Amino acid sequence: MEKEIFLSVDGLSKSYGSTRVVDQVSFSVFRGEVFGLLGPNGAGKTTTISMLCGLLKADAGNVAYGGISISAHYRQVKGMIGLCPQDIVIWEKLTCSEQLKFAGMSYGLAPKEAGKRAGYLLEALGLTDKKNKLAGTLSGGMQRRLNIALALVHDPDLIILDEPQAGLDPQSRVLVRDFIRQLAAQQKSVLLTTHDMDEADRLSNRVAIIDHGKILQIDTPERLKEKSGKGDILQVRLSGIPAGQTDKLLEAFPPVFTEKKLVDGLLLLGASHVIEHIPTVNQTLKAFRIQMEDMTIRKRTLEDAFISMTGRGLRE
Numbered sequence: 001m002e003k004e005i006f007l008s009v010d011g012l013s014k015s016y017g018s019t020r021v022v023d024q025v026s027f028s029v030f031r032g033e034v035f036g037l038l039g040p041n042g043a044g045k046t047t048t049i050s051m052l053c054g055l056l057k058a059d060a061g062n063v064a065y066g067g068i069s070i071s072a073h074y075r076q077v078k079g080m081i082g083l084c085p086q087d088i089v090i091w092e093k094l095t096c097s098e099q100l101k102f103a104g105m106s107y108g109l110a111p112k113e114a115g116k117r118a119g120y121l122l123e124a125l126g127l128t129d130k131k132n133k134l135a136g137t138l139s140g141g142m143q144r145r146l147n148i149a150l151a152l153v154h155d156p157d158l159i160i161l162d163e164p165q166a167g168l169d170p171q172s173r174v175l176v177r178d179f180i181r182q183l184a185a186q187q188k189s190v191l192l193t194t195h196d197m198d199e200a201d202r203l204s205n206r207v208a209i210i211d212h213g214k215i216l217q218i219d220t221p222e223r224l225k226e227k228s229g230k231g232d233i234l235q236v237r238l239s240g241i242p243a244g245q246t247d248k249l250l251e252a253f254p255p256v257f258t259e260k261k262l263v264d265g266l267l268l269l270g271a272s273h274v275i276e277h278i279p280t281v282n283q284t285l286k287a288f289r290i291q292m293e294d295m296t297i298r299k300r301t302l303e304d305a306f307i308s309m310t311g312r313g314l315r316e
């Protein structure tokens with residue numbers, strides 16, 4: 001079956017003063033797809049989604065929902081979008097049920113319909129037994145789940161989640177992850193922003209890697225990892241590198257290592273059958289009189305994809 005594009009973003013840009021924080025960003029999100037916007041803090045993710053929702057005016061570019069332009073028909077497309085912001089925005093003095101009903105009615109649902117929708121969302125997000133509790137008395141994880149429910153009261157076609165797993169306890173993480181997958185299975189489009197490579201990898205059908213306001217690559221998590229290089233990664237934690245020796249050390253590893261990087265104090269070496277090259281690594285470190293603290297062989301992650309594109313880690 002041909003995939004249908006729901007959201008299309010073309011050449012979106014935004015500057016603050018002389019700094020361009022979103023630079024010619026273009027991508028599409030299909031119906032039934034979870035699309036991840038992955039990038040470090042300050043990459044321009046929140047600014048991008050603020051423009052997608054019409055909360056912030058773009059300097060340039062077009063955004064269309066189901067072929068309808070947001071700039072020309074904001075009122076028409078507004079109801080197609082549900083935004084769950086990074087910060088928790090709830091009515092602390094209302095019960096969970098009250099605020100979901102109230103939000104539903106403010107979107108034009110009849111009271112009975114709003115009540116049914118509230119019940120469904122409370123159930124789906126594991127909050128049924130908290131329905132009559134004041135929102136201010138819930139745990140942080142529950143408040144975040146309620147925040148997601150609030151973005152969905154009007155049954156939008158596209159759900160935008162800004163860092164949905166930030167600050168969630170492990171139980172809420174699993175619940176929210178499953179819920180996001182269910183939304184996609186119901187043919188909703190989900191756009192999530194994250195700086196967590198693991199979350200982007202587990203949840204997204206496709207990922208756009210964004211840095212300094214520019215999209216560097218868009219692909220499936222698997223293909224992005226494959227493109228970052230061959231084989232697995234040998235990760236070595238070193239106990240200090242003599243000053244000024246970094247470049248020399250990296251050069252000393254033979255070309256069999258297709259990637260050689262020092263990121264966040266970790267030596268990262270990529271090679272096919274990397275396990276066979278451990279003796280070479282030991283010899284090289286010995287020659288530089290560098291001690292290793294530990295060594296791990298691991299699969300490639302989306303962070304490796306980010307490092308291969310930018311030379312930096314996601315947390316730097």
Ligand SMILES: Nc1ncnc2c1ncn2[C@@H]1O[C@H](COP(=O)(O)OP(=O)(O)OP(=O)(O)O)[C@@H](O)[C@H]1O
Nearest residue numbers: 016021039040041042043044045046047048193195
């Ligand atoms: N109102 C503003 N005025 C000036 N600069 C801003 C404003 N809002 C955002 N910025 C800057 O724009 C850049 C992108 O910020 P944005 O919040 O979009 O990044 P992000 O990828 O969402 O990161 P984070 O996860 O930290 O929110 C940052 O350098 C930020 O400081």
